[in-house]
Amino acid sequence: MIETLWVIILSFSLFAIGIFGLISRRNLLFILLSLEIMLNGIILLFVAASNLHGNNDGQIMYLLVLTLAASEVAVGLALVIQIYRQQQNLDVDTLTKLRG
Amino acid sequence: MMLFTLILLPLVGGVIACWSQRVHQDAPKWIASLCLLLSLAFLISIKLFTSMDPSNLWLVDETLAWIPRLNISAHFAMDGLSFVLILLTLLMGLVGLSSAWNEISQHSGFFYGNFLWTLAGIIGVFLAMDLLLFFVFWEVMLVPMYFLIAIWGNENRRYAALKFFLFTQAGGLLMLLSIVALAVLHYQQTQILSFDYQVLVQSPIDSEFAKWICLGFIIAFIVKLPAFPFHSWLPDTHTQAPTPASIILAAVLLKTGGYGLLRFVLPLFPDASQFWSPLMMGLAGISIIYGAMMAFSQTDLKRLVAYSSVSHMGFVLLGCFSLNFYALQGAVMQMLAHGVSTAALFMLVGLIQHKFHTRDLNQLGGLWSTLPKLSAMGLFFGMASLGMPGLGNFIAELLVLIGTFKQAPMFALVATSGLILAAVYSLRMIQKSFFGVSVNADENRENKTGHTSKQIITDLNAKEKITLMLMCLSLIFMGLHPQPIFNLVNGSLIEIASLFQASFQPEILLIEVQL
Amino acid sequence: MIEAIFMITAIVCLISALLTVTAHNAVHALLYLVTMMIAIALIFFLFGSPFAAALQIIVYAGAVMVLFVFVTMMLHQGEKSNLDEKALFSLKNAKGPLLLATILIAELLMISVQPLEMNSSLVPLSAISNEAEQDSAQRDNTSQPNSVKSLAIQLYGPYRLLVIIAAMLLLSALIAAIHIARKTPKHVDVDLSPEETQLANKQQKANS
Amino acid sequence: MTILLGLIPLLPLFSACLLIFWQPKLLLTQIIAVGSISLSALLALILNVQLWDQAQFVLQVSLGQWLSIDNLSLGFTLYLDPLSLIMVTIITCVGALIHLYSASYMKDDPDVCRFFAYLNLFVSAMLFLVLADNLILLYLGWEGVGLCSYLLIGFWYREQKNSQAANKAFIITRIGDTAMLIGIILLFYQFDTLNIQQIQLQSQQLLQMDELPTTEIISLCCLLLFAGAAGKSAQVPLQSWLPDAMAGPTPVSALIHAATMVTAGIYLVARNMDLFQLAPDVLHFIAIIGVVTLILGATSALAQSDLKRILAYSTISQLGYMFLALGVGSASAAVFHLMTHAFFKALLFLSAGALIYCMHHEQNIFKMGGLRKSQPLLAFSFGIGCAALASLPMTSGFFSKELILEQTLLAHQPLLWWGGVIGAFFTALYSAKLFFIVFFGKLNQPSTHNTPTAMVIVLMILMLLSLVGGVQPQGLFTHFSAPADSASPGHTLSLFQHWLPILLPIFTVTLAWFMFIKGYFTPTTPSEGSSVSLKQKLHQFLLSGWDFDRLYRLIFIKPFKLVTEYNRRDIIDLAYRQLETFSSLLYRQLNRFQTGQLRHYSASLVIFCVLAIAWGLIQ
Known part of the structure; x- marks a missing residue:
């Protein structure tokens, strides 16, 4: 049988890798990618939990997260395109117009 | 329903006035004056036609359901004290109106709307018996006054309007806090959840929190009645407010603070106010002296009159907290007399500013030669403000001093030195503005003749003369024959005074209250 | 046996995640990400929820990743952007985030270890069918857990609000994406090379 | 008869209101003003005649109820008894004469109407003061008189110094009045009533009881009442306003600062004599103050060069005499001196006014010399005035001042008696000096026009009064048959003490004549050198x-x-403005956290999560 511990370790590590990517990468696209990794880590947990407790709530939650991920990516990528049009590069550190 | 219509009249009048500007340019003025006269007549009719049984303190008492779940009812009641103050409000409303007649030009509809809504709010404050209703009207009267100052004020009116609003708002919130705390404590002790004054006054709460709740109320009212530490909003507001707004502000808005002390602090917290009375009398003493000294050093006329009203309201605070029957009568009388005299002074200063476009004392001078009637009025009201016997202010200050000397001679001594300082600053005001030779009246006439025709400065016109003359007569009436006012206010003040002096046996309690 | 498969897919998943994060070339990163998603789909399958696995592959790996590929294709300048990428990210100047990520993993593991001493284990689909009968009684007649039928019943039973919200979410995202990505005249045309854009701007100024 | 009494104070009040509101032309104002005052003078004389025979009489008329709260009940009731009858007669007669005089004196002044309105208001306030039956009505008259003196001193408001003198007068008297108000309030708590007669009755009962009750409160009240009197009658601590009050027109100085207002203080103490008997040490203090003021006034008058300031200082010293008399307990001597002083000082002021009028507003005495020949009438009237002031025998001043000195002796106060005598010496000296300088010596400035007839008539009447005024009104003594007067009938004055006050004035006048011949009276020129001698x-x-x-x-x-000046911008307001600057400072600091860098935000997010989890783990 699959050890719950291992699943948790896997999803947490995926999550951590995602965070590492989020902070270290300066290209907006890669930030979105690492965001996806974090999401996958979480989805894994949801489904594992649903299986562990034997009911379908986890899977329903998985569906919701899926729609969330999809819409988030859509809007994110639209923004990326617009930014690219204005800045011609996607380096996050140059986008500081919203500072205080 | 009578009292509710009394509040509704100015409200509706305001709406019509505000709307009627589209119909005709100076329609709002007439509608506003009509509405004020109507409500004045209505008030008098209420007083005359209600039955006069001396046993029941309240002339008119009506409750309407408002928030049944929390047992909060729109409970209006009028007794002698609130009747007198509402009468003062309406009269000063008319005075403000007459001074705004030809001074307010741009979007006057909105101005008269705000003007009447402020009055409605003030009348509401004087009638509300339910604490939350009182708080609602306390805020309602602030908002239109804020607009009055912020839109039609003088040079940096926004700063002043904001400062005025913030000060009173902070006080108001503190009051809300103490209202809720009072209700909760009252509920814990007597299992009745009620915000109603008449219910709360039956069973004063006796816990060590009572002191702090009482302090909350006191601070809220002291901010409004500007006493020493919280007075710094008054001079700025008065210098920037347009004349009608500063008339209403000085004549009536300050009295809501005094009324609150008399109505809500003293009866609801008898022992707590006994505890706080030395501190408050000290504050009153300081504000009398501080107001007078500040008034002495001002060069701006409106600031000077503002600081003088801080000093005068110090007497009201002294009168309220010396917990003695004479002093309470004196405090009420001071509220009325100060209302009339300061309103007149502000009207005169407004006229001077309107004619000479300056409020600076150093540039004024020798007005007696150019404007004899205005200066004569200025002299009269200057004398009233320094407490010349034969006028209302003297009677008030005399009674307050008699009351305070019995309770705490030291504070009374400080207050009497305030009398001397009052003479000092009002004489300086009279001398610098009316006597002597006008410093630059001749020069600015020469260099002005270049482009404007010699600006002929007209003396008082008929309307202003009538209003000022009426105010003089009312002050003299209050000075020489104050008995009707004392009889009116007698009932409620005996109620309050009997809480404090066990030995106080008002043998005239049973006399029939007659006008 | 399932344990072994799980271990392998987990390792594959981790490696591909690490590679996506540290890749310089955008397309490589995308591909590594796709492999990770497929590995996760396999794990779902191992858990005994085939519907989730299918969805993962179809929607997530299929649709979302393809979207990414499209966008990279639009924005990728080929070699120039690879060079930029090397400038933008290098392991030696990513020390801070690395440290942070490791601390985070350590903490999360410490959390997960403590409450779960009672080593409950996940049982694949076939073994748990018997306990499901008792608790399925209170739920309305789901034949057996994790099957698509019971999922659908639940989805359109108690959770119908969730579906509506998800639909609304998708719709709004759709509209937002279209609106944001719309090409307004003053924007430079992304697929023109820089020289052509100056040309277009001159023409625009001429005729406006 | 009570209606007459009621009318006396109300007549000038009506005429004042009439003049204020109607502001008729010159002739009409004169008629109304002078008419009303002379009418009330007539009424006063009628009252005098009717009440001449009765020794002790009391007339009360109530004009209305003022206020009644709890046990403080005040009414506008007028109370007439011999003392206030005398005061009323003095005020109304001298007032009428001065009104007549100022009708011609002020006729070329543009706003005469305002002048007469204030003058009438003043006389009515003074009458209310004198006829008041309770202390608050007295205080009303008291402040009204202060107000009118302020308005009249600052009548020519164009010059800055006039209105400043008026301010000074009002504020200094206001200090005295506030002290008096405190005294009145303390009295109210001590005697539970403010009615003057009841206070006197209660204090008489207290006097009969051998052990005096809480004396220090009563003596405090008496001291405060005296402070009010000192303020109004320009005694030592509060006397610096009277010389500056000469900035007003001369008839004003004559009426207010010689005859009526300054005597209000004496009337107050005389009226409450029984109360003051309860505080013997306060009476002694009053006597001392009287002597000090007396000497101050006399010596300062010597050094003055302005004619009206000399008369002002002489008024201060004569008031010192009256307070000396009150201090030794003989109110009758004080009131008698008050009466005589009113007449001859009014005469002096009015003739001074006439003098200045014909020297076209020259007030320096060293510039008017040898006017004996050009102004014989003025010389004669001035002579009588100075004689009465110096209390040469057979003048009214002699009888009253000699009576005061005698009373001080009877009250076993030899030190005070010597003070009085020294004062008398200086008074005689400066009055003689004044007379000789103005009317003898060489003529250096010709007097142009002579005095109008109205002024002459008034001067004649006043001359008559100051000469014949010596006869003591019979009613005065019976009213004050207070025990203090006949304290020591046995004690007879030694020969020296009897004759000195009679011979002293004659001796000093001759001494002054010699000094004038020798030229000692030249104006002392201020020396430029640093060493001021x-x-x-x-x-x-x-x-x-x-x-x-x-x-x-x-x-x-x-x-x-x-x-x-330092606190003009209101420190408290400053505190609130600091609040404002502090909040904007805080804003600038916190603003630095929003760098706009996306990675900073996400990093801070993660750091926070790490810390939160760490904290969770530690718990």
Whole structure:
């Protein structure tokens, strides 16, 4: 049988890798990618939990997260395109117009 | 329903006035004056036609359901004290109106709307018996006054309007806090959840929190009645407010603070106010002296009159907290007399500013030669403000001093030195503005003749003369024959005074209250 | 046996995640990400929820990743952007985030270890069918857990609000994406090379 | 008869209101003003005639109820008894004469109507003061009189110094009045009533009881009442306003600062004599103050060069005499001197006014010499006035001042008696000096036009009164048959003490004549050299009335101005503005956290999560 511990370790590590990517990468696209990794880590947990407790709530939650991920990516990528049009590069550190 | 219509009249009048500007340019003025006269007549009719049984303190008492779940009812009641103050409000409303007649030009509809809504709010404050209703009207009267100052004020009116609003708002919130705390404590002790004054006054709460709740109320009212530490909003507001707004502000808005002390602090917290009375009398003493000294050093006329009203309201605070029957009568009388005299002074200063476009004392001078009637009025009201016997202010200050000397001679001594300082600053005001030779009246006439025709400065016109003359007569009436006012206010003040002096046996309690 | 498969897919998943994060070339990163998603789909399958696995592959790996590929294709300048990428990210100047990520993993593991001493284990689909009968009684007649039928019943039973919200979410995202990505005249045309854009701007100024 | 009494104070009040509101032309104002005052003078005389025979009489008329709260009940009731009858007659008669005089004196002044309105208002306030039956009505008259003196001193408001003198007068008297108000309030708590007669009755009962009850409160009340009197009658601590009050027109100085207002203080103490008997040490203090003021006034008058200021200082010293008489307990001597002083001082002021009028507003005495020939009438009237002032025998001044000195002796106060005698010496000296300088010596400025007829008539009447005024009104003594007067009938004056006050004035006048011949009375020119001689310093010291002005400016005015000027921007307001600056400072600091860098935000997010989890783990 699959050890719950291992699943948790896997999803947490995926999550951590995602965070590492989020902070270290300066290209907006890669930030979105690492965001996806974090999401996958979480989805894994949801489904594992649903299986562990034997009911379908986890899977329903998985569906919701899926729609969330999809819409988030859509809007994110639209923004990326617009930014690219204005800045011609996607380096996050140059986008500081919203500072205080 | 009578009292509710009394509040509704100015409200509706305001709406019509505000709307009627589209119909005709100076329609709002007439509608506003009509509405004020109507409500004045209505008030008098209420007083005359209600039955006069001396046993029941309240002339008119009506409750309407408002928030049944929390047992909060729109409970209006009028007794002698609130009747007198509402009468003062309406009269000063008319005075403000007459001074705004030809001074307010741009979007006057909105101005008269705000003007009447402020009055409605003030009348509401004087009638509300339910604490939350009182708080609602306390805020309602602030908002239109804020607009009055912020839109039609003088040079940096926004700063002043904001400062005025913030000060009173902070006080108001503190009051809300103490209202809720009072209700909760009252509920814990007597299992009745009620915000109603008449219910709360039956069973004063006796816990060590009572002191702090009482302090909350006191601070809220002291901010409004500007006493020493919280007075710094008054001079700025008065210098920037347009004349009608500063008339209403000085004549009536300050009295809501005094009324609150008399109505809500003293009866609801008898022992707590006994505890706080030395501190408050000290504050009153300081504000009398501080107001007078500040008034002495001002060069701006409106600031000077503002600081003088801080000093005068110090007497009201002294009168309220010396917990003695004479002093309470004196405090009420001071509220009325100060209302009339300061309103007149502000009207005169407004006229001077309107004619000479300056409020600076150093540039004024020798007005007696150019404007004899205005200066004569200025002299009269200057004398009233320094407490010349034969006028209302003297009677008030005399009674307050008699009351305070019995309770705490030291504070009374400080207050009497305030009398001397009052003479000092009002004489300086009279001398610098009316006597002597006008410093630059001749020069600015020469260099002005270049482009404007010699600006002929007209003396008082008929309307202003009538209003000022009426105010003089009312002050003299209050000075020489104050008995009707004392009889009116007698009932409620005996109620309050009997809480404090066990030995106080008002043998005239049973006399029939007659006008 | 399932344990072994799980271990392998987990390792594959981790490696591909690490590679996506540290890749310089955008397309490589995308591909590594796709492999990770497929590995996760396999794990779902191992858990005994085939519907989730299918969805993962179809929607997530299929649709979302393809979207990414499209966008990279639009924005990728080929070699120039690879060079930029090397400038933008290098392991030696990513020390801070690395440290942070490791601390985070350590903490999360410490959390997960403590409450779960009672080593409950996940049982694949076939073994748990018997306990499901008792608790399925209170739920309305789901034949057996994790099957698509019971999922659908639940989805359109108690959770119908969730579906509506998800639909609304998708719709709004759709509209937002279209609106944001719309090409307004003053924007430079992304697929023109820089020289052509100056040309277009001159023409625009001429005729406006 | 009570209606007559009621009418006396109300007539001038009506005419004042009439003049204020109607402001008729010159002739009509004169008629109304002078008419109303002379009418009330007539009424007063009628009352005098009717009540001449009755020794003790009391007339009361109530004009209305003022206020009644709890047990404080005040009414507008007028109370007439011999003392107030005398005061009323003095005020109305002298007032009428001065009104007649100022009708012609002020006829070319543009706003005459305002002048007469104030003058009428003043007389009615004074009458209310004198006829008041309770202390608050007295205080109403008291402040009304102060107000009118302020308005009249500052009548020519164009010059800055006039209105400043008016301010000074009002504020100094206001200080005295506030002290008096405190005294009245304390009295109210002590005797539970403010009615003057009841207070006197209760204090008489207290006097009969051998053990005196809480005396220090009563003596405090008496002291405060005396402070009010000192303020109004320009006694030592509060006397610096009277010389400056000469800035007003001369009839004003004559009426207010010689005859009526300054005597209000004496009337107050005389009226409450029984109360003051309860506090013997306060009476003694009053006597001492009287002597000190008496000497101050006399010596300062010597050094003055302005005609009206000399008369002002002489008024201060004569008031000192009256307070001396009150201090030794003989109110009758004080009131008698008050009456005679009213007449001859009014005469002096009015003739001074006439003098200035014909010397076209020249007030320096050293510039008017040898007017004996050109103005014989003025010389004659001035002579009688100065004689009465110097209390030469057979003049009214002689009888009253000699009576005061005798009373001081009877009250076993030899020291005070000597003070009085020295004062009398100086008074005689400066009045003789004044007379000789103005009317003898060489003529250096011709007097142009002579005095109008109205003024002449008034001067004649006043001359008559100041000569014949010596006869003591019979009613005065019976009213004050207070025990203090006949305290020691056995004690007879020694020969020396009897004759000295009679011979002293004659001797000093001849001494003054010699000094005038020798030329001692030349104006002391201020020496330019740094070393100011002692004579210079003494002259400066006396000229400024013992330098009280500089003292007050140093103690009160300078610190007050310093503090108010420093605090003009209201420290409390400053505190609130600091609040404002603090919040904007805080804003700038916190603003630095929003760098706009996306990675900073996400990093801070993660750091926070790490810390949160760490904290969770530690718990």
